[in-house]
Amino acid sequence: MATSIDLPEKMKALVLRSTHEPPSVETIPTPQPTVGSAIVRVLVANTISYMRDIYNGKRRYPFPTPLVTGTSFIGRVAAVGPDATKIKPGDLVVVDIMIRSRDEPTDAFLAGVIQGFTEGSAKLMRDVYRDWSYAEYCRAPLENLTLLNERRLTGAKQDGGLGYSLSQLAVSSAHMVPYGGLRDIGLQAGQTVVIAPATGAFGGAAVNVALAMGARVIAMGRSKDSLAFLKSKIPHPERVETVPITGDMMADCKELKKYGPIDAYFDIGPPEAHASTHIKSCIIALRHGARISIMGGYREDIAIPHSFIMHSNIRIYGKWMYERQDIYDLFKLVESGLLDLSVAEVTGEYPLEEWKAAWDDAAENARFGQIALIKP
Structure with a gap:
């Protein structure tokens, strides 16, 4: 029964x-x-x-x-x-x-x-x-x-809660998705990850999660105002750098490299951003042996710099959502006070x-x- x-x-x-x-x-x-x-x-x-x-x-x-x-x-x-x-x-x-x-x-x-x-x-x-x-x-x-x-x-x-x-x-649901991708690429405390685009609900949550995991974050977005808003809202803004997406692929890549070496790139772009220059900018800015998590909602294929990826031993991971254990572990971060x-x-x-x-x-x-x- x-x-x-x-x-x-x-x-x-x-x-x-x-x-x-x-x-x-x-x-x-x-x-x-x-x-x-x-x-x-x-x-x-x-x-x-x-x-x-x-x-x-x-x-x-x-x-x-x-x-x-x-x-x-x-x-x-x-x-x-x-x-x-x-x-x-x-x-x-x-x-x-x-x-x-x-x-x-x-x-x-x-x-x-x-x-x-x-x-x-x-x-x-x-x-x-x-x-x-x-x-x-x-x-x-x-x-x-x-x-x-x-x-x-x-x-x-006052009672320990x-x-x-x-x-x-309820906002935890927006954090479950990027946590699945960041866990998948083995992001570790002390590493640097570029998150793009970072100003929406899921991208911003990815920044929050990466900080809770002990990482340093480079947040990219098209709006300087939205990047400033993100940094004003996020815990530990001292571990967040912001880089606007200008549409100039090489200039944006150069700006990212100022904060390198970069260990990982987490992408969660919307469908309409499949041809955005930020994808190649972020990849070329990575260090040798870095990892990439692709979680964006792209419906079209995206262009990647094949030669750079091959010669730099870059590993690319695709992740749809998360695993069961990820949700349990995410709430352990919340209970510990690390994820705000x-x-x-x-x-x-x-x-x-x-x-x-x-x-x-x-x-x-x-x-x-x-x-x-x-x-x-």
């Missing part, structure tokens, strides 16, 4: 029936726990800057419909399946959207967002975990729940019925630390 808090028969959810029409709040059956899953009461769900473009079809992400939309979220466990041995009702958890098949981990998808790139991942989203977190309750795989040390994270500072609100904890989530600037908190205002807010306020939240 599953262990649970009393679940209502029905719940509210934001349902998308087609990318040709807006979603609507509907009353649907509350999900029930199964073997390998838990039901989580959604407390605070994130938005991302391009949320509108996902669900209006502009980004052309494949996913089944009808779909209960959503992102990663902070929630409280309401029920667990019979095989749960640690997670229990009442636990505070972060639930991330990277779902992997248990018998073929390369079949992976982002719950509520995209069905992945294999037949197996499409089947898993379509038939098992189609509905997600823009709802009062969400059914998620047990392995997607990371148990949070509630006393440490949200407790009062860090004093975070649940809304501040107080940089979060909550631009708005919205009920399900105000989903459009939430998505507009997210699109208009997409700088580092800014986050619009949905509270079902």
Whole structure:
């Protein structure tokens, strides 16, 4: 038998029936726990800057419909399946959207967002975990729940806590992604990493994570004002250098080299930046034997300086999202006080019925630390 808090028969959810029409709040059956899953009461769900473009079809992400939309979220466990041995009702958890098949981990998808790139991942989203977190309750795989040390994270500072609100904890989802890439290339304390572009939500989070890992950061971006804003918000600004992307590849490379030797380059550019000069500038500025993490959202191929990469023994790593262990370890950085989530600037908190205002807010306020939240 599953262990649970009393679940209502029905719940509210934001349902998308087609990318040709807006979603609507509907009353649907509350999900029930199964073997390998838990039901989580959604407390605070994130938005991302391009949320509108996902669900209006502009980004052309494949996913089944009808779909209960959503992102990663902070929630409280309401029920667990019979095989749960640690997670229990009442636990505070972060639930991330990277779902992997248990018998073929390369079949992976982002719950509520995209069905992945294999037949197996499409089947898993379509038939098992189609509905997600823009709802009062969400059914998620047990392995997607990371148990949070509630006393440490949200407790009062005079009692040994860090004093975070649940809304501040929600900004952790933007940090999970770059942490996966930075861990993948083995970034170490004392090393120098160039992060580009660094002024958006994920790029800025990459700067914050790299600093927490003990690295020195060179942050690149097209706007000097945005770079100055990032440096004013980030902890340990003394370990951050900023270099504007001017479009002059060699001049930018020369500027980067002033802060060398550079051990690593982390790229998280948006789709429209696939032809940006910063990619080659950053690569050519690297030291011999450096590493590159490619996590950008490019839909087109990018040009790389083949000869330089070959003769400099540069290693290039691709990373989609993160591994399970990365989330656990990320929160250890938070609990230790090394990773500061107080940089979060909550631009708005919205009920399900105000989903459009939430998505507009997210699109208009997409700088580092800014986050619009949905509270079902």
